[in-house]
Amino acid sequence: MNLIVDHSIVSTAVSDLQKVCATKSVIPILSGIKIEAEKGAIKLTGGNSEMFMEKMIPIEGNGEIIEEGSVVVVAKYLNELLKKFPGKIQLNASEKSTVIIKSGDITTKLNRLHVEQYPKLPAFQSSYNVKMTLGDLKEAIKQTLFAVSKSDSKPVLTGVQFVFQKGKLILTATDSNRLSRKMLQVHSEHMESIVVPDYCLNEILNIKEADASVIEIAHDRNLIAIKVNNTTLLSVLIEGHYPDIRALIPNEFISRVKVNRKKLLAGVERACIFSGSSKHNDVNLRLCDGDSIKITSISTEIGMIEEYQKVHTEGETNFSITLDGRYLIEALKGIKEEEITMQFNGNMKPIVLKSENNPSYLQLISPRRAH
Amino acid sequence: MNLIVDHSIVSTAVSDLQKVCATKSVIPILSGIKIEAEKGAIKLTGGNSEMFMEKMIPIEGNGEIIEEGSVVVVAKYLNELLKKFPGKIQLNASEKSTVIIKSGDITTKLNRLHVEQYPKLPAFQSSYNVKMTLGDLKEAIKQTLFAVSKSDSKPVLTGVQFVFQKGKLILTATDSNRLSRKMLQVHSEHMESIVVPDYCLNEILNIKEADASVIEIAHDRNLIAIKVNNTTLLSVLIEGHYPDIRALIPNEFISRVKVNRKKLLAGVERACIFSGSSKHNDVNLRLCDGDSIKITSISTEIGMIEEYQKVHTEGETNFSITLDGRYLIEALKGIKEEEITMQFNGNMKPIVLKSENNPSYLQLISPRRAH
Numbered sequence: 169m170n171l172i173v174d175h176s177i178v179s180t181a182v183s184d185l186q187k188v189c190a191t192k193s194v195i196p197i198l199s200g201i202k203i204e205a206e207k208g209a210i211k212l213t214g215g216n217s218e219m220f221m222e223k224m225i226p227i228e229g230n231g232e233i234i235e236e237g238s239v240v241v242v243a244k245y246l247n248e249l250l251k252k253f254p255g256k257i258q259l260n261a262s263e264k265s266t267v268i269i270k271s272g273d274i275t276t277k278l279n280r281l282h283v284e285q286y287p288k289l290p291a292f293q294s295s296y297n298v299k300m301t302l303g304d305l306k307e308a309i310k311q312t313l314f315a316v317s318k319s320d321s322k323p324v325l326t327g328v329q330f331v332f333q334k335g336k337l338i339l340t341a342t343d344s345n346r347l348s349r350k351m352l353q354v355h356s357e358h359m360e361s362i363v364v365p366d367y368c369l370n371e372i373l374n375i376k377e378a379d380a381s382v383i384e385i386a387h388d389r390n391l392i393a394i395k396v397n398n399t400t401l402l403s404v405l406i407e408g409h410y411p412d413i414r415a416l417i418p419n420e421f422i423s424r425v426k427v428n429r430k431k432l433l434a435g436v437e438r439a440c441i442f443s444g445s446s447k448h449n450d451v452n453l454r455l456c457d458g459d460s461i462k463i464t465s466i467s468t469e470i471g472m473i474e475e476y477q478k479v480h481t482e483g484e485t486n487f488s489i490t491l492d493g494r495y496l497i498e499a500l501k502g503i504k505e506e507e508i509t510m511q512f513n514g515n516m517k518p519i520v521l522k523s524e525n526n527p528s529y530l531q532l533i534s535p536r537r538a539h
Numbered sequence: 540m541n542l543i544v545d546h547s548i549v550s551t552a553v554s555d556l557q558k559v560c561a562t563k564s565v566i567p568i569l570s571g572i573k574i575e576a577e578k579g580a581i582k583l584t585g586g587n588s589e590m591f592m593e594k595m596i597p598i599e600g601n602g603e604i605i606e607e608g609s610v611v612v613v614a615k616y617l618n619e620l621l622k623k624f625p626g627k628i629q630l631n632a633s634e635k636s637t638v639i640i641k642s643g644d645i646t647t648k649l650n651r652l653h654v655e656q657y658p659k660l661p662a663f664q665s666s667y668n669v670k671m672t673l674g675d676l677k678e679a680i681k682q683t684l685f686a687v688s689k690s691d692s693k694p695v696l697t698g699v700q701f702v703f704q705k706g707k708l709i710l711t712a713t714d715s716n717r718l719s720r721k722m723l724q725v726h727s728e729h730m731e732s733i734v735v736p737d738y739c740l741n742e743i744l745n746i747k748e749a750d751a752s753v754i755e756i757a758h759d760r761n762l763i764a765i766k767v768n769n770t771t772l773l774s775v776l777i778e779g780h781y782p783d784i785r786a787l788i789p790n791e792f793i794s795r796v797k798v799n800r801k802k803l804l805a806g807v808e809r810a811c812i813f814s815g816s817s818k819h820n821d822v823n824l825r826l827c828d829g830d831s832i833k834i835t836s837i838s839t840e841i842g843m844i845e846e847y848q849k850v851h852t853e854g855e856t857n858f859s860i861t862l863d864g865r866y867l868i869e870a871l872k873g874i875k876e877e878e879i880t881m882q883f884n885g886n887m888k889p890i891v892l893k894s895e896n897n898p899s900y901l902q903l904i905s906p907r908r909a910h
Binding site: 242245248249252253254266273274275276277278279434435437438441442444469470471472473474475476477 | 613616619620623624625637644645646647648649650805806808809812813815840841842843844845846847848
């Protein structure tokens, strides 16, 4: 391999890939980035045992491929070096055990890993049959990902469920105590359900292409492939039976409260201060007579807070419910609209949060305990 | 105590003080901020066993002191709460064990600590007899602090030496392998030498007043007091004999090289990548014939780098010296001027870096070992 390329183009790609590459793995080759030069393009591949990323860089106008070929070098060192290189660089694999990287009066040699040991990516039969914009998918991921389970006791709950239906995609995340569900209009033809792991979704959030870029998704039983412009992400899926959440979401409520999202968020954030170092952030909400809601939190260690907010209430009042304030904060931050509706079924039943103007997004939070 | 004040003014001050307050101390009262309301001002005090900070907030125009008095509340909770409070707040200590903090429909109570247990700050006889601008002192601290010893084996070297002379102040920091020295024009009358601990200097760097603000310094044998506008910082000094560094700085050199600071910095940063995970960053500099310098770093694990830079050389050439690249990077970042002079006495003697245009700042780095 021997090629000349503008350092800045390769540098950006290597920096993205390096984040996916294994740093401490029993398979040393996974700490490397595979550089392949052929047919007028450089293909860069990096990954770990669960996920791979591939970037195609067309070389035309940015440089020249003098000799085709492929090498693997340690991602970390290649990344650090390219970040600090000026101008055009030449990558030359004429020596057996190193790659010579040159720019002007600077000559460096990076040790090569054994290219023949680099894993062959799994064959993937399925075609890219789901399309949407990157911006829409990122938004939907941000609105659900926070609600996945942080515990490994039920692995399937550590991912976000993607349910593909004709013309739409429903994302669901739950840790058994709260749930977030988002519906997206997409180009999709088939009915299927998969569970995408959190690290893959975080990687999608990291993709630096424009929000208007089209993202294409393909999947089979075990794998998902995501393609945006010149970047392809390949990840394993989480296996297992995702709980049927439709039965969990109530359709009828005894009370309905319209609140200003930002004002309630500020109040709950204040109340959470009084949870101090305790694991849970018990915040009590009381629906008072006369269109007001009372937010209370009490700690023997710190003190207490009591705050009234004017709201619009329909249905029963004069009951209170204790929720984990942290869940409530994350739910309120997930909603984009300013006026939201909270729906109650008494002090022992989950509440549902949504915006009347946007039925595509819904959140549910179970009470901590009765008061 | 009972007072009304604009939350934003107290909030900023509490946020600054909280950083100084002890978080985990055997003396629980040190986790608190003392609030004293008297004579038209609020005085806030916070600290740990080595350092205290005091802020005076004149209340006129921002609120009202209804009843004088003093309380102590936990800094962390007060800070978090004030950050999330809107508008004017009322602090009322009418209850025995709490402070009631109110704003509109929000009522909170913070538990009080025992105000009578708050330590009395040490009596301080000396007057403020050194004056300079905050900006000048901050700059001088930034140019020296990085060179202090990170090891506790010689405690006196973990601080920066301040030598006061008539009309000037000399700051020196060294960890025995490198040294940084900065001279400042100040208003000062007396001859004295003290060693200021790193945490106190970091706190000065954190002071958010304008660079043009006048900073006043007073000290006695054990303590230093620093005053800028309404903020006073009181810190212990490091005791012990600071080494006489004048003998260490050579006056004569066998070679002198003029280099571009940014270009050399970029070269040394590239070379340091090849130190990988090793503790030292061995970088070799060779003074070549024909006005060039060669920067080399070799690692069996990673690879190697070799870079030539055009320079202007006077004196002997054809020798090389190995330095810790990290020291060289920090030294080059400390200098503000773009053209710098490196002075050499062969491969086994320290090098001296300075700018010809600014004799007030000098750095010295000892070689790692002979090559």
